[in-house]
Structure formats: structure tokens, C-alpha cells
Amino acid sequence: MFEESQPGHIDHIKQINAGVVYRLIDQHGPVSRIELSKLAQLAPASITKIVREMIEAHLVRECEMSDPGHRGRPATGLELDCEGWHFLSIRLQNHSLLMTLRDLSGKTVTGGVIDFPDDPSTPLTVVMINAVEHFFSRHYSVLERLTAITITLPGLINARSGVVHRLPDYQEEEIPLAQSLSRRTGLKVYIQHDIPARMLAEHYFGAARGVRDAILLVLDKQVGAAVITSGQLLHKNSSALVEIGHTQVDIRGRPCYCGNQGCLETVVGTESLLQQAEEQLHSMPDSLLNQHCEERDIRWLCRAAMDGDPLACDIITQAGQHVGRSLAFMVNIFNPQYILIGSPLNSAAEILYPAITAAISSKALPAYSRQVSLRPAEFNTPGTLPGTALIKDALYSGELLLRLLQG
Numbered sequence: 001m002f003e004e005s006q007p008g009h010i011d012h013i014k015q016i017n018a019g020v021v022y023r024l025i026d027q028h029g030p031v032s033r034i035e036l037s038k039l040a041q042l043a044p045a046s047i048t049k050i051v052r053e054m055i056e057a058h059l060v061r062e063c064e065m066s067d068p069g070h071r072g073r074p075a076t077g078l079e080l081d082c083e084g085w086h087f088l089s090i091r092l093q094n095h096s097l098l099m100t101l102r103d104l105s106g107k108t109v110t111g112g113v114i115d116f117p118d119d120p121s122t123p124l125t126v127v128m129i130n131a132v133e134h135f136f137s138r139h140y141s142v143l144e145r146l147t148a149i150t151i152t153l154p155g156l157i158n159a160r161s162g163v164v165h166r167l168p169d170y171q172e173e174e175i176p177l178a179q180s181l182s183r184r185t186g187l188k189v190y191i192q193h194d195i196p197a198r199m200l201a202e203h204y205f206g207a208a209r210g211v212r213d214a215i216l217l218v219l220d221k222q223v224g225a226a227v228i229t230s231g232q233l234l235h236k237n238s239s240a241l242v243e244i245g246h247t248q249v250d251i252r253g254r255p256c257y258c259g260n261q262g263c264l265e266t267v268v269g270t271e272s273l274l275q276q277a278e279e280q281l282h283s284m285p286d287s288l289l290n291q292h293c294e295e296r297d298i299r300w301l302c303r304a305a306m307d308g309d310p311l312a313c314d315i316i317t318q319a320g321q322h323v324g325r326s327l328a329f330m331v332n333i334f335n336p337q338y339i340l341i342g343s344p345l346n347s348a349a350e351i352l353y354p355a356i357t358a359a360i361s362s363k364a365l366p367a368y369s370r371q372v373s374l375r376p377a378e379f380n381t382p383g384t385l386p387g388t389a390l391i392k393d394a395l396y397s398g399e400l401l402l403r404l405l406q407g
């Protein structure tokens, strides 16, 4: 059942209008009610009513608008009132929880990291509930009204049901994480995969700010993508991760954990690139890779490539070609303005990006590929910022806003 397909429902109209007004105040504030009415294309009486409710809920406040060319009393403007509402943004990473309490502007109030208990049999929902309750009791003195909790994590999830189907390095499956945490805390819990949440963070705060159509490709140990199309995250209410990493690019390639073989991730994932470097080093004793004595991680490969080492350059160029060929399909489907690359390989962007661009140009529709701009993602270690983007998205859509207005 598609609940969104009932635009005539009065609560749904109220939700959309509230979201639009909130977004416009965020983007244009301080802004007068008259100007807001024009921008939102809503009657002044509607604006007055919506704004009054938001002021009463301490989501918006009045302020003086300075107009240097105008004499007399300053006009009354509207701006967001963010300090009185908090949310908790959680990122699950490497058997620890990164937790940040923020106000509605995204400003950090306090935070910390909680390591998982040593007993691996403790269910994830128990770990999460204990961690959240401990966090709230520890920071009780700084807590304002709580709006919601956001969780971003790797794995296979359904954003609408809040169920985590599978997580890398965990035995548990089908974990009703959002529902359990929401029942315990009484708060709305938003859950999203890391990569789509990162796409939203780039869209609201980073390199894709103000861009209506963009792709984020994450090229790391795992390879995946997310898409903003017409200003909205693609499939944001279900599984928003675009599984480009599990597209077969080598028919005789290595088996992948997904059940297929020769997936893009098995060929260009950073672990695979390092493995290729190690294997080929034996036949190239003069390679700079043999002379650089640092830890053999992706920085080691990028540094040798930037110093002109042919083997390192070759490995990164081939990876770029594979990535570009896969991205070409997405360019033809989504016609994006930007493709953002989130990768530790960005430190060798001068080698990687031309290879990606050339492959896109040769495989995608020229009219589309010509206008795509390839650029690095702004947030390479985004922490809990993607969870902040989920809150902004839920405010702009009106969904979270209506909850706060209704108390």
C-alpha cells in the first residue's frame, strides 16, 4: 500500500504545506510573511496559521528585519528556532556506536563513542537500547525536548519498516531495530543505510548542495551508490542503496559474498586493489611500491601513483575504467548534474577521475555525459552528519514537523 499516493487527505496537505514553509524559512530566513506567501504560493491566511503553530511549538521565531534603504519601524521577519529541540544521531561502525546529540540546526551539543560489550551473543537491539538510555541519563542536564533518533549503518535494511535484514560481521538477521528502540524511548526512529544518508548529507550540506540530480559513488572496501533525483533521495522509504557494487563486470571473476561472481566490488573494492598490487609487485621489483616502506594501505597505493609509479597508476586507471563503465548506465538513466566520488582513492583523483570520465564519455549518451561534473564528496569521514541530513529531510517533507506540531 502506498500511503504517499493520497494527496487529497487533509493531514497530508497540511504536512506538505508545513514542510514547504519550514524549508523556505530555513533557506530564505529572515523572511517576511508576505514574502513567504509568495515563495510558497500559499494564501496569506494559510501562512499566518502555519507560522503561528510553528511559533507556538518553538520551531520558528520572529525577528527584526533590517532594511538599510527603508526608514521607519523595522519589518518583522521569521527565522528558524533550532536550539530548543534536540535529536540523537547514531552511527553504527566497527562494533561501536558513534553518538551525537544535536540541535535542529545540526549543531553538536555533546557526543561520544560506545564500544560493544565483549559478549557477542548480546542482541543488537539490547546493545542499542542500553547505549541510548545510558547516553540520555549521562547527558540529562543538557537535554532539551527530544524530537527523534537517527541511525545510519552498513548492511541490508528497509528504511520504512526499520528492519535490519543483515549486517556485515554480525550473525543476527531480521532485527526490528527502529521499532524496538522507538517502543522503548517513545521517539520516532529514522534508519537509513550509510551511503544514501551520506548522499543526503552532500545534498543538504556538502558538494551537491542545491543540485536536483546527483549520484554519490562510494568506492571503498565496499562499493555502492545513492541517487538524488528531482531533489529527492531515490527509494528513500525502502532500500535506497543502489547496488552498483554487485553488478557483474568480470564474467570469470572471483566469487562475491552476494552469490554472484566478478562483481564490481570484487574488482575495484580497495581490498581487491591492494591485493592486485601485492600480486603484481613480484614481477615488478623496481616499482616504487617496493621502495615505500609505510603500511600497505590505500594511501600507499595512491602515493606511489601520484609519484608516477606505472604499476600503481595502472591499477587505479583500470579501476576508474570499470567504475566509469558501470556509472555510464546510471548517467543514461538519471542524467545527473554531479557525480560525487566518496573514496580514499580521491588522493589520487588526478589519475582516477580522467579514467572514470573517459569511460562514461565512451559509454553514455553524449548529450548526458557532456554535462556531468565529476567531483570529490565533501564528507569523507562523515561521522553522524548523515543522520543529521535524515532529520532535515524529515522536517522538509513535513513528516517529522507534523509530529512536533501535534506534540
Ligand SMILES: [Zn+2]
Pocket: 245, 246, 247, 256, 257, 258, 259, 260, 261, 263, 265
Ligand atoms: Zn556481489
